[in-house]
Amino acid sequence: xxxxxxxxxxxxxxxxxxxxxxxxxxxxxxxxxxxxxxxxxxxxxxxxxxxxxxxxxxxxxxxxxxxxxxxxxxxxxxxxxxxxxxxxxxxxxxxxxxxxxxxxxxxxxxxxxxxxxxxxxxxxxxxxxxxxxxxxxxxxxxxxxxxxxxxxxxxxxxxxxxxxxxxxxxxxxxxxxxxxxxxxxxxxxxxxxxxxxxxxxxxxxxxxxxxxxxxxxxxxxxxxxxxxxxxxxxxxxxxxxxxxxxxxxxxxxxxxxxxxxxxxxxxxxxxxxxxxxxxxxxxxxxxxxxxxxxxxxxxxxxxxxxxxxxxxxxxxxxxxxxxxxxxxxxxxxxxxxxxxxxxxxxxxxxxxxxxxxxxxxxxxxxxxxxxxxxxxxxxxxxxxxxxxxxxxxxxxxxxxxxxxxxxxxxxxxxxxxxxxxxxxxxxxxxxxxxxxxxxxxxxxxxxxxxxxxxxxxxxxxxxxxxxxxxxxxxxxxxxxxxxxxxxxxxxxxxxxxxxxxxxxxxxxxxxxxxxxxxxxxxxxxxxxxxxxxxxxxxxxxxxxxxxxxxxxxxxxxxxxxxxxxxxxxxxxxxxxxxxxxxxxxxxxxxxxxxx
Numbered sequence: 345x346x347x348x349x350x351x352x353x354x355x356x357x358x359x360x361x362x363x364x365x366x367x368x369x370x371x372x373x374x375x376x377x378x379x380x381x382x383x384x385x386x387x388x389x390x391x392x393x394x395x396x397x398x399x400x401x402x403x404x405x406x407x408x409x410x411x412x413x414x415x416x417x418x419x420x421x422x423x424x425x426x427x428x429x430x431x432x433x434x435x436x437x438x439x440x441x442x443x444x445x446x447x448x449x450x451x452x453x454x455x456x457x458x459x460x461x462x463x464x465x466x467x468x469x470x471x472x473x474x475x476x477x478x479x480x481x482x483x484x485x486x487x488x489x490x491x492x493x494x495x496x497x498x499x500x501x502x503x504x505x506x507x508x509x510x511x512x513x514x515x516x517x518x519x520x521x522x523x524x525x526x527x528x529x530x531x532x533x534x535x536x537x538x539x540x541x542x543x544x545x546x547x548x549x550x551x552x553x554x555x556x557x558x559x560x561x562x563x564x565x566x567x568x569x570x571x572x573x574x575x576x577x578x579x580x581x582x583x584x585x586x587x588x589x590x591x592x593x594x595x596x597x598x599x600x601x602x603x604x605x606x607x608x609x610x611x612x613x614x615x616x617x618x619x620x621x622x623x624x625x626x627x628x629x630x631x632x633x634x635x636x637x638x639x640x641x642x643x644x645x646x647x648x649x650x651x652x653x654x655x656x657x658x659x660x661x662x663x664x665x666x667x668x669x670x671x672x673x674x675x676x677x678x679x680x681x682x683x684x685x686x687x688x689x690x691x692x693x694x695x696x697x698x699x700x701x702x703x704x705x706x707x708x709x710x711x712x713x714x715x716x717x718x719x720x721x722x723x724x725x726x727x728x729x730x731x732x733x734x735x736x737x738x739x740x741x742x743x744x745x746x747x748x749x750x751x752x753x754x755x756x757x758x759x760x761x762x763x764x765x766x767x768x769x770x771x772x773x774x775x776x777x778x779x780x781x782x783x784x785x786x787x788x789x790x791x792x793x794x795x796x797x798x799x800x801x802x803x804x805x806x807x808x809x810x811x812x813x814x815x816x817x818x819x820x821x822x823x824x825x826x827x828x829x830x831x832x833x834x835x836x837x838x839x840x841x842x843x844x845x846x847x848x849x850x851x852x853x854x855x856x857x858x859x860x861x862x863x864x865x866x867x868x869x870x871x872x873x874x875x876x877x878x879x880x881x882x883x884x885x886x887x888x889x890x891x892x893x894x895x896x897x898x899x900x901x902x903x904x905x906x907x908x909x910x911x912x913x914x915x916x917x918x919x920x921x922x923x924x925x926x927x928x929x930x931x932x933x934x935x936x937x938x939x
Contacts, residue, residue: 421893421894423891423892423893423894426892427889427890427891427892428890429887429888429889429890430887430888430890430900431887431888431902432885432886432887433495433496433497433499433500433885433886433887434495434496434497434882434884434885435496435497435884435885435886435904435905436880436881436882436883436884436885436907436911436922437480437878437879437881437882437884438476438480438496438497438498438501439497439501439881439884439922440861440877440878440881440920441475441476441479441480441857441878442472442476442498442501442502443920444479444857444860444861445472445475445476445857447539447860448532448535448536448539448856448857448860449531449535450471450472450475450531450853451468451472453527453528453531454467454468454471454472454521455468457524457527457528458471458520458521458524464508465504465508465509465513467516467517467520467521469502469504470509470513470514470516470517470520471517471520471521472502473488473493473498473502473504473509473514473517474488474514474517474518474521474850475850475853475854475857476498476857477492477493478831478850478851478853478854479831479854479857479858479878480496480878480882482830482831482832482854483832484837485511485514485515485518486511488509488511488514489509489510489511489513489514490511493506493509494506497886497926500886500902500926515843518843518846518847518850519842519843519846521846521849521850522842522845522846522849525845525849526619528849528853529594529595529619530619530620532593532856533594533595533620536592536856536860539860539863540590540592540863542588542590542592543588543589544588544594544620544623544625545623545624545625545626546588546589546625546626546628546813546816547586547587547588547594547616547625547626547627547628548586548587548588548589548591548628548816548817548819548820549584549585549586549609549612549613549627549628549629549633549820550584550585550629550630550817550820550821550824551582551583551584551585551599551605551608551632551633552572552582552583552585552824552828553569553570553571553572553573553580553581553582553583553601554573554580554581554583554828554833554834554835554836555571555573555575555578555579555580555834555835555836556578556579556580556581556835556836556837556839556844557578557835557836557837558837558839559579559839560579560836560839560844561839562839562840562841563579563581563839563840563841563844564600564841565581565598565599565600565601565841565844565845566579566580566581566600566601566844567579567580567581567600567601567602567603568580568601568602569582569600569601569602569603569604570604573828573834578835579601580601581598581599581600581601581836581844581848582598582599582600582601582603582608583596583597583598583599583824583848584596584597584598584599584608584612585820585823585824586612586616586820587819587820587823588819589813589816589819590819590863591819591820591822591823591859592856592859592863593823593852593855593856593859594616594620595615595616595619595620596848596852597611597612597615598844598845598848599611605632605633606632606633606634606635606638608633609629609633609638609641609642610638610641613627613642613647622645624648625647625648626648626649626650626802626813627642627647627648627649627650627651628649628650628651628813628814628816628817629649629650629651629652629817630651630652630817631651631652631653631654632652633651634651634652634653634654634799639651642801643694643801648800648801648802649800649801649802650798650799650800650802650810650813650814651798651799651800652796652797652798652814652817653697653796653797653798653799655792655796655797657697657797657799658792658795658796658797659788661688661697661699661797662788662791664686664688664699665699665701665791665792665795666791670686670687671684671685671686672684672685672686672807672808674808674811682702682703682704683700683701683702683703683811684700684701684702685698685699685700685807685808685810685811686698686699686700686807687699687806687807687810690799694801695799695800695801695803696799696800696801696802696803696810697797697798697799698797698798698799698800698807698810698811698814699795699797700795700796700797700798700811701794701795701796702794703794704794705793705794705796706793706794706795707794708794709793709794710793710794712756713756713757713760713789713793716754716755716756716757716758717754717757717760719750719753719754720750720751720754720757720758720760720761721761723750724747724750724761724763724777724779727743727746727747727750727777728776728777731771731773731775731776731777732771732773734771734772734773735772736772736773737772737773737774738773738774738775740765740767740775743765743775743777744765747763747765747777751763759782759785760781760782760785760786760789761779761780761781761782762779762780762781762782763777763778763779764777764778764779765777766778798810798811798814823855826855826858827851827852827854827855830858830875831851831854831855831858833847833848833851858874861874861877861878862874864918865877865918868917868918868919869917870914870917870918877914880910880911880914881911881914883911884904884905884907884911884922885904885905886902886903886904886905886926887902887903887905888900888901888902888903889901889902889903901925902925902926902927903924903925903926904922904923904924904925904926906922906924907922
């Protein structure tokens with residue numbers, strides 16, 4: 345990444361506007377993409393950024409307990425020809441993650457929940473190592489202990505020597521942290537609400553799964569079920585996550601890998617209400633959560649909901665789809681060229697159904713139907729050709745199975761074809777296959793392509809408000825993508841149930857740090873990609889500058905390498921100032937003297 349600037353002359357004044365740009369390769373070409381518009385970076389902007397940082401980090405913003413000042417010293421003769429650098433460590437990313445950890449007051453929570461006993465290293469510090477590693481460089485506990493921790497400056501930030509950070513202590517740290525899961529979620533809900541003024545009137549709920557490597561014989565949650573990771577060969581565990589409208593996590597639960605989504609609703613809603621109280625909230629869920637039993641339970645408890653509905657429900661509203669009256673057009677979303685919504689009242693009057701149709705979605709479904717139809721037609725033609733050239737009798741049952749497999753692989757268009765296997769003694773194969781297009785299916789597909797339906801018992805919102813609320817469910821889906829791709833919650837290598845639950849908890853905490861940085865970025869005008877910021881910060885290192893003195897002694901100064909222009913711009917927008925020096929903790933061999 346690097347900086348670009350544009351000079352604008354306006355009203356007799358000159359303004360310099362800065363942009364953060366990175367080079368991205370697209371095939372054989374390299375293009376420059378703007379990561380963030382940084383503005384003028386003037387004194388007023390820096391003051392606003394500093395105030396924003398103080399708001400997030402609190403009164404401990406200056407971190408005077410960590411970084412040493414530069415007191416006046418008497419002049420000392422130094423042998424510049426023998427000056428050298430030692431002990432390079434990654435500093436920027438772990439320092440930023442540590443600042444986020446403290447901003448969320450997780451250090452205070454862990455110190456209270458995991459009070460220090462007779463252990464050599466406090467469990468609160470081990471918890472911070474696990475979560476910071478999950479955010480900065482997700483890997484196994486063994487990798488953290490044997491490689492990652494030794495290459496970072498966390499030793500200086502936490503005061504824990506690498507020799508005391510080994511995989512067994514990290515595993516035990518997981519065991520110590522897990523019993524406090526519920527209290528952690530309550531603490532984070534309150535702290536995030538303070539930092540970002542969050543509203544929890546709308547809760548987004550979704551379920552995903554993550555798979556295991558190994559048999560996981562001692563794990564009661566490890567079962568085979570529908571795999572969203574396309575690994576049906578592996579056992580898995582299901583994770584149900586609840587987030588706010590901004591994607592900030594409120595809580596989660598684990599379920600056995602063979603649990604169906606529809607059976608999780610009552611448990612997760614009851615659990616969230618037990619933790620955070622029952623308020624006038626709207627629960628937003630996708631169509632996999634819906635059942636008559638769940639709807640009746642939500643209604644009986646006086647709860648509000650907005651739920652996706654199976655596409656089979658569309659047939660009940662065929663007349664309303666055909667009618668042109670009542671459709672409202674929305675053209676405000678970049679990803680949607682044209683979208684129309686229409687409110688339909690249920691016959692009972694207690695619910696509203698929202699018909700939605702999108703031009704982009706229609707084209708996508710049309711292309712999908714065409715693709716699967718072509719595959720089925722090509723497969724049937726190939727089957728007929730084989731029967732015509734066959735020199736021996738074919739088994740009718742086996743032929744039916746082959747057709748069934750062909751339709752199963754292309755189920756989206758399977759109903760488009762009426763297929764018949766007919767006995768034909770005139771052929772050596774004894775059989776022939778005939779098929780024709782199901783015109784009723786084709787007409788309905790043309791009418792319903794791009795259309796889906798929602799249902800809700802919130803009757804005082806407009807169709808547009810309801811649709812915009814439902815599409816925020818993508819925040820929950822994004823949370824799963826981040827945890828799977830950026831925080832690497834999968835695959836799970838732990839075998840014991842409690843260790844797996846602790847692993848999920850650490851990933852959850854890592855996601856909280858991720859979202860905190862993301863919200864901070866947004867308000868600072870730095871885009872929406874925490875990984876880009878972390879990768880840029882990771883290039884900032886700390887080193888030991890060894891100064892040989894004329895007296896024969898050596899003086900070591902632990903310094904932070906000065907950021908380049910792009911890094912300095914990032915820090916300025918976040919309102920942060922890197923330290924120039926790091927105070928030595930009480931560790932061995934920090935200052936040496938020549939004999």
